[in-house]
Amino acid sequence: MAAGTKKVSLIRKTSKTFLRISLVLMLVSTIALYFYVRYLLQKEVEEELRSTEARIESVISGNGLIYQLPPVVEIKNVSVLGTERLKDTVIFDPSQNEMEEFRELSTYSEINGEKYNIKVRALIVESDYILMAIVASYFIIIALVFIFLFYLNKSGNQRLWHAFFRNLEEMKGFSLNSEKPMQLVESEILEFSELNTEIVTLTDKVRSDYKNLKQYTEDVSHEMQTPLAIIQAKIENIINGDNLNDIQYEHLTSIQQDIYRLTQMNKRLTLLTKIENQQFANPEVLKLNLLVKKRIENFNEIFPAKIEFQEANILEVLMDHYLAEVLCDNLISNALKHSAENKTISISIGDKTLMVSNNGEVALQNPEKLFTRFYRESSHVKSTGLGLAIVQKICDLYGYKPSYSFADHKHMFKVEF
Amino acid sequence: MKILIAEDEIELQKSMATYLERDGNICETASDFNEAMYKVDLYVYDVLVLDINLITGSGLDVLRELKNNHKDTATIIISANNSLDDKLEGLDLGADDYLTKPFHLAELNSRIKAVLRRSKFGGDETITFNEIHINTRSRTAYIDNKPISLTRKEYDLLLFFITNKGRVLSKEIIAEHLWGDSSDMVDNFDFIYVHINNLRKKLTDAGAKYIRTAYGTGYKFMED
Numbered sequence: 001m002a003a004g005t006k007k008v009s010l011i012r013k014t015s016k017t018f019l020r021i022s023l024v025l026m027l028v029s030t031i032a033l034y035f036y037v038r039y040l041l042q043k044e045v046e047e048e049l050r051s052t053e054a055r056i057e058s059v060i061s062g063n064g065l066i067y068q069l070p071p072v073v074e075i076k077n078v079s080v081l082g083t084e085r086l087k088d089t090v091i092f093d094p095s096q097n098e099m100e101e102f103r104e105l106s107t108y109s110e111i112n113g114e115k116y117n118i119k120v121r122a123l124i125v126e127s128d129y130i131l132m133a134i135v136a137s138y139f140i141i142i143a144l145v146f147i148f149l150f151y152l153n154k155s156g157n158q159r160l161w162h163a164f165f166r167n168l169e170e171m172k173g174f175s176l177n178s179e180k181p182m183q184l185v186e187s188e189i190l191e192f193s194e195l196n197t198e199i200v201t202l203t204d205k206v207r208s209d210y211k212n213l214k215q216y217t218e219d220v221s222h223e224m225q226t227p228l229a230i231i232q233a234k235i236e237n238i239i240n241g242d243n244l245n246d247i248q249y250e251h252l253t254s255i256q257q258d259i260y261r262l263t264q265m266n267k268r269l270t271l272l273t274k275i276e277n278q279q280f281a282n283p284e285v286l287k288l289n290l291l292v293k294k295r296i297e298n299f300n301e302i303f304p305a306k307i308e309f310q311e312a313n314i315l316e317v318l319m320d321h322y323l324a325e326v327l328c329d330n331l332i333s334n335a336l337k338h339s340a341e342n343k344t345i346s347i348s349i350g351d352k353t354l355m356v357s358n359n360g361e362v363a364l365q366n367p368e369k370l371f372t373r374f375y376r377e378s379s380h381v382k383s384t385g386l387g388l389a390i391v392q393k394i395c396d397l398y399g400y401k402p403s404y405s406f407a408d409h410k411h412m413f414k415v416e417f
Numbered sequence: 418m419k420i421l422i423a424e425d426e427i428e429l430q431k432s433m434a435t436y437l438e439r440d441g442n443i444c445e446t447a448s449d450f451n452e453a454m455y456k457v458d459l460y461v462y463d464v465l466v467l468d469i470n471l472i473t474g475s476g477l478d479v480l481r482e483l484k485n486n487h488k489d490t491a492t493i494i495i496s497a498n499n500s501l502d503d504k505l506e507g508l509d510l511g512a513d514d515y516l517t518k519p520f521h522l523a524e525l526n527s528r529i530k531a532v533l534r535r536s537k538f539g540g541d542e543t544i545t546f547n548e549i550h551i552n553t554r555s556r557t558a559y560i561d562n563k564p565i566s567l568t569r570k571e572y573d574l575l576l577f578f579i580t581n582k583g584r585v586l587s588k589e590i591i592a593e594h595l596w597g598d599s600s601d602m603v604d605n606f607d608f609i610y611v612h613i614n615n616l617r618k619k620l621t622d623a624g625a626k627y628i629r630t631a632y633g634t635g636y637k638f639m640e641d
Contacts, residue, residue, distance in 0.1 A: 236590075
C-alpha cells in the first residue's frame with residue numbers, strides 16, 4: 001500500500017460505499033419514476049382530450065349544435081383545415097380567476113360540409129400534483145428503506161466482523177514478554193478461523209524465536225563471564241606472586257584493562273538487548289533535575305568541579321528510573337571523555353529538553369553515525385562505542401528525540417522529551 | 418577464618434582459595450552441588466562463597482539448606498548472571514552480598530571482610546593497622562587516636578587498602594571498587610591517582626607512610 005494513504009475503518013468504508021450506492025440508486029430511480037409517471041399522465045390526459053373531442057364531433061354531426069365551454073371547449077368555424085396539434089398553453093381561467101396551465105388538443109375536421117376547429121383543454125395542474133405526490137411519496141419510502149437498510153447493514157457488518165475486531169485488539173496487546181497465550185475469539189467464518197490459526201502459529205514462532213534469542217544473549221553473557229573471571233583471578237594471583245618485573249606488571253595490568261573493556265561491552269550489549277526487548281516496564285514520573293544533580297554529584301567524586309548545571313525549569317519525564325540514570329550517565333560520560341583537559345562541560349535543562357555540551361575544535365565528521373553501535377569518531381579515546389547507541393535505544397523506547405549539533409566550539413547533544 | 422568456596426570452575430576455585438589463604442584463612446572447596454550440600458550440612462564455616470550456577474544444582478538451594486539449619490554463616494553469592502531477579506532472590510534468601518563475574522579477588526576479599534563485620538560484630542568493629550584505627554560504624558579513621566578528615570572515597574580507599582594489606586592493587590582494581598557500576602562511565606582510570614595521592618598525603622602528614630608504589634603504576638599497603 002502506498003505510504004500516506006488515508007486509513008479508513010472497515011465499517012466506515014463499507015457504510016460509505018453503501019450510502020453512496022443507495023444515494024445514486026435513489027436519485028436514478030426517482031428521476032426514472034418521475035419521467036415514467038409523467039409520460040403515463042400525459043398519455044392519460046391525451047386520451048381524455050381525444051375522447052372528448054370525438055364526443056363533440058359526434059354531437060356536432062348529430063344536431064349541428066355548437067356549444068362553447070371556455071376554457072375547456074372552444075369550437076370555431078374555419079375556412080381552411082389546419083393540422084392537428086397537441087401543446088401546453090397558459091390561458092385565463094375565469095372560474096379560478098387566474099392564469100392556468102392547460103393541455104390543449106387542437107383539431108380540424110369537416111362535419112356535414114362545415115369546417116371546424118375544435119380545441120379541447122384539460123387543466124394539467126392536477127396531473128402535476130399527482131405526479132409530484134407519487135414521486136415524493138416514492139422518494140420518502142425509498143429513503144426510509146435505505147436508512148433502515150443502512151443501519152441493518154452496519155450492525156450486521158459489526159456483528160460479522162466482531163471476531164476480527166476483537167482479535168485485532170488482542171494482537172495489538174501482544175507482548176513478547178508476556179507468557180500468557182493470546183485469547184482469540186473463535187469464529188464460524190472460515191477465513192477468520194484460518195486467520196486465527198495463522199496468528200497463533202506466527203506468534204508462537206515469534207515467541208520461541210524471541211525466547212531463543214534471549215536465552216542466547218544470556219548464555220553468551222554467562223559463558224563469557226566465567227572464563228573472564230578465571231583470567232582475571234589468575235592475573236591477580238600472578239601480580240601478588242614474587243619475581244615479577246615492572247614490564248611484566250605493565251603487561252598484566254594492560255590485560256586487566258582489556259578484560260574490563262570486554263566486561264563493559266558485554267554489559268552494554270546485554271543492556272541494549274534488554275531495552276530492545278522492552279524488559280524495562282516500570283515507568284515512573286521522575287524529576288529529571290533531581291536525577292541529573294545526583295548523577296553530577298556522582299561524577300564529581302571522580303572528576304571534581306568540571307560540570308556546570310543550569311536549569312530553566314522543572315522537567316518531569318515518565319520513564320524507568322534505571323534507564324533515566326543510564327541516559328544521563330551516558331551523555332555526561334560521553335561529554336567528559338571527549339572534553340579537553342580542564343575544560344568544563346555544561347548540562348542544561350530547558351523546556352522539554354536536556355542538553356549536554358563539551359568544548360571541541362571542529363564539528364564531528366559523521367554526525368548521522370554518532371548514535372549507531374560501535375561508531376567511534378576518534379580512535380584515541382578508548383570506549384566501547386556503545387554509549388550513544390544506548391542513548392538512542394532509550395530514546396526510541398520512549399519516543400524521545402536525540403540530536404547533535406556544533407556551534408561556538410561546542411559539541412551539543414540534545415534530547416527532546 | 419574458615420571459608421567454603423562452592424564453585425564448579427576448578428581454576429577459579431583454586432585462584433580464589435590461593436588468594437584468600439594468604440591471609441591465613443582456611444579454605445575448603447566444593448566442586449559441585451552435592452559436595453556443597455554435604456559440606457554445608459556437616460561443617461560450620463564463617464563464610465560461604467557460593468556460585469549460583471553449580472553444574473548439578475542451584476546454589477540457591479544450598480543457601481536454603483544453610484538457612485534451614487540456622488547456621489550463622491555469612492554468604493556471598495558469585496554469579497555470571499547480572500540479572501536483578503537473581504540478585505534479589507539471593508538476597509531474599511539471606512545472602513549477605515552478591516558479586517557478578519568477573520570480579521577482582523581483592524574485591525571479593527574486601528566484601529568477605531565487610532559481611533563478616535556485619536554478621537559477627539554487628540557492624541561495629543574497629544579495624545586496626547599499627548597506629549591507624551578505623552571505626553566502621555561512624556566511618557572515621559584515627560591515627561594515634563587523632564581523627565583525620567577524609568572524603569567518602571578516601572575513607573573507602575583506606576579501608577580497601579587495609580583489608581587487602583600486603584597485596585598489589587592496580588588502579589583498575591581500585592577504580593572498580595570505589596565506583597562500582599559507575600566506573601563503566603569512564604574508560605580511563607588515571608583519575609584514580611588524584612584520589613590516592615590525596616589520601617597518601619593525609620596519611621603521610623599524620624606520620625603513617627604505608628601506601629607504597631608497586632611496579633611503577635600499582636599500589637601496596639604495607640609496613641616497612
